[in-house]
Amino acid sequence: QVQLQQWGAGLLKPSETLSLTCAIYGGSFSNYYWSFIRQPPGKGLQWIGEVIHSGSTNYNPSLKSRLSISVDTSKNQFSLKLTSVTAADTAVYYCARGRNSADRRFDFWGQGTLVTVSS
């Protein structure tokens, strides 16, 4: 069974950099797109961006200037860095597996990490 386990700092100050890592267990790392998705408290879901095993990325234009997603294939892990955070970046951040097909559906998710930005 595929499992995604994620970790990262939960409390940041404005202007700091948000860093999260997601590890994949029990499944192939190749042939999938690996995404981060966030959810502000009490609100809906926003797709942040994705990476594939080659390191190629695809970002949400609304975050692209501050965003970096990378991959470590030797560890079956991928990571998110979001710079210059503000209170608007406070959210639960999820990692998720996207199927490699014309349809990008997210069939396995991490447990979520609450990131709070506060001075």
Added chain:
Amino acid sequence: DIQMTQSPSSLSASVGDRVSITCRASQSINIYLNWYQQKPGKAPNLLIYVASILQSGVPSRFSGSGSGTDFTLTISSVQPEDFGTYYCQASYSSPFTFGQGTNLEIK
């Protein structure tokens, strides 16, 4: 970006009721529409993909239909465990956008 609009925003149903949730895309997305269920404090769970295909392990009381810009998620006979928030997601091109969610309460 493609905008996804769900209706209603919330609904209340009794066990055994048939309920439907609609999702409208701001432009045609063919059949590239997925549905998720999210329970409080948990990650979303994929229910249906490409508009009408049931994800493995999802009960058959869930079904999806539609194409183009208009889609529907139907629960044929609501069960107590179906409470939560339901989201649609456009899945053909990035950025992959979600609807604002529909909160289902069981009476």
